[in-house]
Amino acid sequence: MTGAMDKVGTTGGRKRRAGVVAALLCLVVAVLSSAILVSPGPAAAQQRPRTILDMLFGNGLDRGQPYRISPRYRITDPETPERRPARRTTRKAKPQNPAPKAAATAPDQTAAKPAVAAKKEDAKTILVVGDFLAASLANGLKDAYEDNPMVVVKAAANGSSGLVRQDHYDWSTQLAPLIEANDPAVLVMMIGSNDRQPFYGTDASLAVRSPEWNAEYQRRVDEIADIAAKQKVPLVWVGAPPFKFDRMSEDMVYFNDLYRQAAQRVSGEYVDVWEGFVDENDSFIYSGPSVDGQTVQLRNSDGITMTDAGNDKLAFFARKAIDRYVAADQTSEAPAPGARIDLPPIAGAATAVRSPPVSLDDPSLDGGEALLGGGSRAAGIDFEPSPRDKLVLIGRGTGHVDGRADDFAWNDKSSAVASDDKPVAFRGSIDLQKVRKEQGIKPPQEMPSILDAIMDDWSQDNSQAAGGAAQK
Structure with a gap:
């Protein structure tokens, strides 16, 4: 009996809760229907105080106006997306009567470009x-x-x-x-x-x-x-x-x-x-x-x-x-008839004190492909001989000093020792003339032959051996 009573009580409690929920739903539907059918204007909505229903379900404004949720947002009616405003861009206000710009103040784009040489x-x-x-x-x-x-x-x-x-x-x-x-x-x-x-051919293709x-x-x-x-x-x-x-x-x-x-x-x-x-x-x-x-x-x-x-x-x-087939440098105008042309002084490669500058991006046109001393010489122009020419062709060194190491003159070197007028050292602290008068300069002894040297050594060895035996 007690279990049956509990079951009946539970069933009754559930029915009561269901009735309360249904009554609340009916109240909500009624409130919404009244808000939709009777919509006060914006002025009336602003005059009356906001209730809990306004806070939950809206303030009853016209749906044609944007929702006033926050001043940071502008949300329009979701049923009419075509009325959504585009993203704003900050623009400067234009004056009502702008002054006309002068034509001279316009920047000249063509003047900024470098001038191109006419061909x-x-x-x-x-x-x-x-x-x-x-x-x-x-x-x-x-x-x-x-x-x-x-x-x-x-x-x-x-x-x-x-x-x-x-x-x-x-x-x-x-x-x-x-x-x-x-x-x-x-x-x-x-x-x-x-x-x-x-x-691809008519018969087959080649891979x-x-x-x-x-x-x-x-x-x-x-x-x-x-x-x-x-x-x-x-x-x-x-x-x-x-x-x-x-x-x-x-x-x-x-x-x-x-x-x-x-x-x-x-x-x-x-x-x-x-x-x-x-x-x-x-x-x-x-x-x-x-x-x-x-x-x-x-x-x-x-x-x-x-x-x-x-x-x-x-x-x-x-x-x-x-550049081997076209001129890389700009050609100058031809000189007028009778005009004076100043040419740089001619100098040999070995005697030149400076060389003309060489272009880094055009080294093939600076004459670097010719060997030193090569090329034809202009007729009637005397070039200063280089040290190589002086030594090989003329037979003289650069110093022209008698007795110096680079004196390669074609003469008898024995006269440099025996002669009084051509000393070995041209300059120095020793007076060779005084040395000759006091001591004299004797020529070295003649070197013996190999056979004579062997015989002399053998004779000296025998002499020493005989002297040692006599002493004993």
Whole structure:
């Protein structure tokens, strides 16, 4: 009976709690309904005091207005996101009537740029051909020769071209017309970055670096060199640099060997740029020393293309070979007829007290390739003989002092000892004339022969032995 009563009591308690919860829910719904149906205006909401319901469920303001939760935030109606204001930006207030700016106060952008030397009509042309790296090389060469009015750099590069895909761009047919149209003083070739792909033919394709592929590629490289030789234009072939990918760099090493052989076969020149874009371990680098010696970024993030500093470094390597065919220095105007020309005094290399300055970036044009004393002498001009000429050709030393160690005159040396007018020492603290009068100078005894010396030693030994026996 007691257990049944407890069970009934528990059930009744649960029913009472459920009724209380239901009554509270009904009250809340009623309050919300009244707040929605009857919404007082903002003025009324501000006049009446805030209750607990206002704090829990809002103050009953119009939903078209922003919620006043905090002055730091501006939260609009979530049902209308298109009305959300954009992010504010701090702007300076503009005057109502701004004064017009004078035209003279505007900065002149063109005046800040350095003046570029105008090219002469008879300037020599450097024609740069190849792929996208050739375009980078051409940009570097344009900056290098910008101040030289006697050199013009023209680029005829095709970024996606190569020697494999002749269906895209055929250099074997396009190169000769380019040379004839530009009449260059030197042809600069840089290609190969796009050639790591098979040859596709009508019957079959040739895999990269297969024996058949190598033979065909070498034939096309030689064909480019032959075109330059047939057009009688000097060829400067710039090798490919290393790349980020090891397999690609390995192929570039093989390509560079073919380019070197082809350029040298037609008396051209090959320029190796590999060392300028690797570290001491011969590994690819993104950054390295520039032409000014500063550490800069040479390659872009793809590990293939060049930055502006990389373009300048390519031009730095190629310029030494190019300067052999074009004038690196600016030519001066021809003097007027009858004008006086002041020439520096002529002096030999051995007797010169100073030497002209040598350009660090152009050592091949300073005469350093000629041997000392070489070259033709101008007619009618006497040069001071060097110490070598005085010794070898004339037979005299530099001092011309009798009896000195460098007196190599062709005379009898015995007279220097026996003669009274030519002493051995020209200057000194000993008076040789006084020594001759008091003591005299006797010539040394004549040296005996080997046989006489042996007989004398044997006679002296016998004499000593006989004297010893007599004493005993």
